[in-house]
Amino acid sequence: xxxxxxxxxxxxxxxxxxxxxxxxxxxxxxxxxxxxxxxxxxxxxxxxxxxxxxxxxxxxxxxxxxxxxxxxxxxxxxxxxxxxxxxxxxxxxxxxxxxxxxxxxxxxxxxxxxxxxxxxxxxxxxxxxxxxxxxxxxxxxxxxxxxxxx
Amino acid sequence: xxxxxxxxxxxxxxxxxxxxxxxxxxxxxxxxxxxxxxxxxxxxxxxxxxxxxxxxxxxxxxxxxxxxxxxxxxxxxxxxxxxxxxxxxxxxxxxxxxxxxxxxxxxxxxxxxxxxxxxxxxxxxxxxxxxxxxxxxxxxxxxxxxxxxxxxxxxxxxxxxxxxxxxxxxxxxxxxxxxxxxxxxxxxxxxxxxxxxxxxxxxxxxxxxxxxxxxxxxxxxxxxxxxxxxxxxxxxxxxxxxxxxxxxxxxxxxxxxxxxxxxx
Numbered sequence: 432x433x434x435x436x437x438x439x440x441x442x443x444x445x446x447x448x449x450x451x452x453x454x455x456x457x458x459x460x461x462x463x464x465x466x467x468x469x470x471x472x473x474x475x476x477x478x479x480x481x482x483x484x485x486x487x488x489x490x491x492x493x494x495x496x497x498x499x500x501x502x503x504x505x506x507x508x509x510x511x512x513x514x515x516x517x518x519x520x521x522x523x524x525x526x527x528x529x530x531x532x533x534x535x536x537x538x539x540x541x542x543x544x545x546x547x548x549x550x551x552x553x554x555x556x557x558x559x560x561x562x563x564x565x566x567x568x569x570x571x572x573x574x575x576x577x578x579x580x581x
Numbered sequence: 582x583x584x585x586x587x588x589x590x591x592x593x594x595x596x597x598x599x600x601x602x603x604x605x606x607x608x609x610x611x612x613x614x615x616x617x618x619x620x621x622x623x624x625x626x627x628x629x630x631x632x633x634x635x636x637x638x639x640x641x642x643x644x645x646x647x648x649x650x651x652x653x654x655x656x657x658x659x660x661x662x663x664x665x666x667x668x669x670x671x672x673x674x675x676x677x678x679x680x681x682x683x684x685x686x687x688x689x690x691x692x693x694x695x696x697x698x699x700x701x702x703x704x705x706x707x708x709x710x711x712x713x714x715x716x717x718x719x720x721x722x723x724x725x726x727x728x729x730x731x732x733x734x735x736x737x738x739x740x741x742x743x744x745x746x747x748x749x750x751x752x753x754x755x756x757x758x759x760x761x762x763x764x765x766x767x768x769x770x771x772x773x774x775x776x777x778x779x780x781x782x783x784x785x786x787x788x789x790x791x792x793x794x795x796x797x798x799x800x801x802x803x804x805x806x807x808x809x810x811x812x813x814x815x816x817x818x819x820x821x822x823x824x825x826x827x828x829x830x831x832x833x834x835x836x837x838x839x840x841x842x843x844x845x
Contacts, residue, residue, distance in 0.1 A: 432587055449625055450584035472613045473756055478679050484652070485679035490613045494587045494627065536679065557755050558677010 436496045438462075439506035445493075453479065453488035453496060457503065464504045464531045475559035478532035479503050485539045487558075504531045510538055517576040523568035525561075533559040537573055541580060552577070583621035589630055593713045597733055599626050608733060610688015611650065613680060618692070633687065633735055636660070645737045647687025651675055651699070654686050663739060664706055664766050667746035671702040671764065674750050691734040693724060693782050696758040700724070701777035702748050703739065704785060705764035711736040724782055742768045747839035751831050753822070760823045761831045765839035772843070776832050779817045786811040789836070799844040808837035 434456070435444045447456050454477045457465045465488055468476035472490035479488045480502035504511045511534045518524050533556065540547065540555045547555070552573055561569060584607075590596040599606055605623040609615070612625075633646035636657045643659045654660060655672045675681060675689075675698050689699050690710060700720070708720040712732035720737075746766040750759045759778040766773050772793040777783030789811040796803055812833035817825040 448584070449587035450582040450622070452582075471616060472676070472680055472683075475677055475679055481682070484682045486683045487613070487679045490616060491683050492587075492609070492612050492615075492625070494625070495609075495612070495629065497589075539678075554673065555678050558679050560756070 432494065434493050434497050436498060437500045439502060447493045449494060451493045453486075453491045453493045453501070456493040457488060457501075462503050462505060466528055466531060468528065473560070474529070475536065476529050476532045478535050478559065480535050480539060483539065483542060485536045502535070504534055507535075507538060510534070514538075514572075514576055517572040517579075518569065520575070521568040521572040523564055523572045525563040529559060529561045533561070533569070537576065540573075541577060546581075547577065549574075582615060582619070584623070584625045586624040587627065588624050589627045591630070593631055593733060593735065596626055596628060596631065597713055599624060600733065601731060604729065608691070610647065610691065611684035612688070613684045614688070614692065614694065628687075628733070639738070642738050642740045645686050645739065647685060647691070647734050647736060649686050651681035651684045651686060651689065652678060654699075655681060660739070662741075662743075664742050664744055664768065665746040667702045667705070667748050667764060667766060668699070668739070671698050671748045671750070671762075674698055674752075676756055686737055687734050690720070690723075690737055691730065695780050695782045696778045697783065698750055698759055698762055698777075701762045701775045701783040702746075702764040702766075703737070704775040704777075704783050705746070705766040705768075705773045706742060707740040707768055709738040710734060711738060721785060724784070740768075742766070744768060744770075745843045745845070747842045749835045749839065751835070758822070761828050761835070763832065763835040763839055765836070765843050767843050772840070774811055774836060774839075776811065776815055776836070779815060779828055779832070780820050780822075781816065781818070784815055786814055786836070788814045793840070799840060801841075804837055804840045804844070807840060808833045811836040 454465050466476040468474045470489045472487045477489040478485045482500050514534045536559050603623045607622040608626050629648050633648040635646045637644045661669050710723045711717045713735050744767045748764045750762045762777045764775045774786040775783050789807045812829045817828040819825045
């Protein structure tokens with residue numbers, strides 16, 4: 432079957448098997464920033480934005496994005512570079528595998544929540560697991576990034 | 582997953598016909614647990630274009646369309662004040678925001694998932710489930726219904742009850758399934774106690790509710806007695822996450838704590 436949607440500002444039409452998940456479709460078309468880790472809707476590494484809101488692409492059927500807008504980090508490189516700098520400043524990076532999903536979640540957080548509390552931030556990013564860095568440094572980096580955009 | 586076809590019916594009637602044609606035609610909610618629940622389907626049936634994505638104020642109740650995402654449910658101003666906000670507290674503990682943006686209330690309820698953190702508080706409230714073409718029943722009756730569902734869940738209707746409530750999800754880490762979850766609500770003077778993830782799907786602790794609701798006053802002794810009864814009257818089982826005995830002990834502790842809180 433065909434699925435037609437807007438990917439990073441460009442209309443695309445892909446041939447997919449009916450039961451294919453979005454992470455596979457995107458990776459099959461060379462959007463390798465979309466990571467697969469747990470592959471069962473837990474860890475958040477596969478996060479992309481659907482109409483500006485984060486979803487777990489490893490468990491979201493590709494056919495469901497028909498007519499909608501999908502964003503990966505390739506489309507928001509400047510924002511992601513900026514977030515990366517805040518992460519570097521706090522030593523919040525190690526392997527970086529979870530960063531793309533986390534960066535998109537942070538962008539969605541910034542758009543959705545005005546003046547979030549510490550609890551609001553934790554509640555929003557809890558679904559993005561990091562296996563190596565720990566969360567305190569990440570949390571500080573996110574707070575600094577949001578503070579810089581007030 | 583393996584599927585032969587992906588269908589977007591234009592009407593509920595068409596969706597229902599497709600469902601009846603083949604036992605391997607699968608209705609899609611959010612589809613987040615599809616990988617875990619089934620490995621193949623004949624047709625995947627997408628309900629997202631059937632107008633089931635709205636939350637409506639019915640006056641004394643709120644009608645939630647089956648395709649409303651858990652995140653929209655969580656953010657709805659219509660739902661936040663029901664019974665002290667128990668639904669919002671519970672749904673906010675289901676995985677992360679990205680998960681809840683994809684998962685739907687219809688999928689969560691129709692799936693009757695044993696680990697569900699939203700079925701338990703819905704059961705503690707006065708919740709009705711509405712099906713196409715013709716069934717409407719209490720959530721309690723739906724949860725005890727046996728066999729394959731041949732109708733389509735279209736809406737969940739939640740009474741706008743006020744009053745104190747308690748919800749506790751016991752989990753090892755933030756994204757874990759519940760080891761057990763407990764919801765207690767005083768709905769118009771009547772206590773309702775629901776316990777889920779035992780690990781089977783949530784049930785009302787009916788005998789305990791009878792004792793509480795038959796009492797003139799909830800004394801500390803009575804609360805302890807009811808907590809014991811609630812931990813005894815339902816079945817608990819062991820899994821890799823917790824033993825039956827541990828679940829039972831948790832049920833006892835949190836029913837006690839919940840009743841103390843709700844009866845203040």
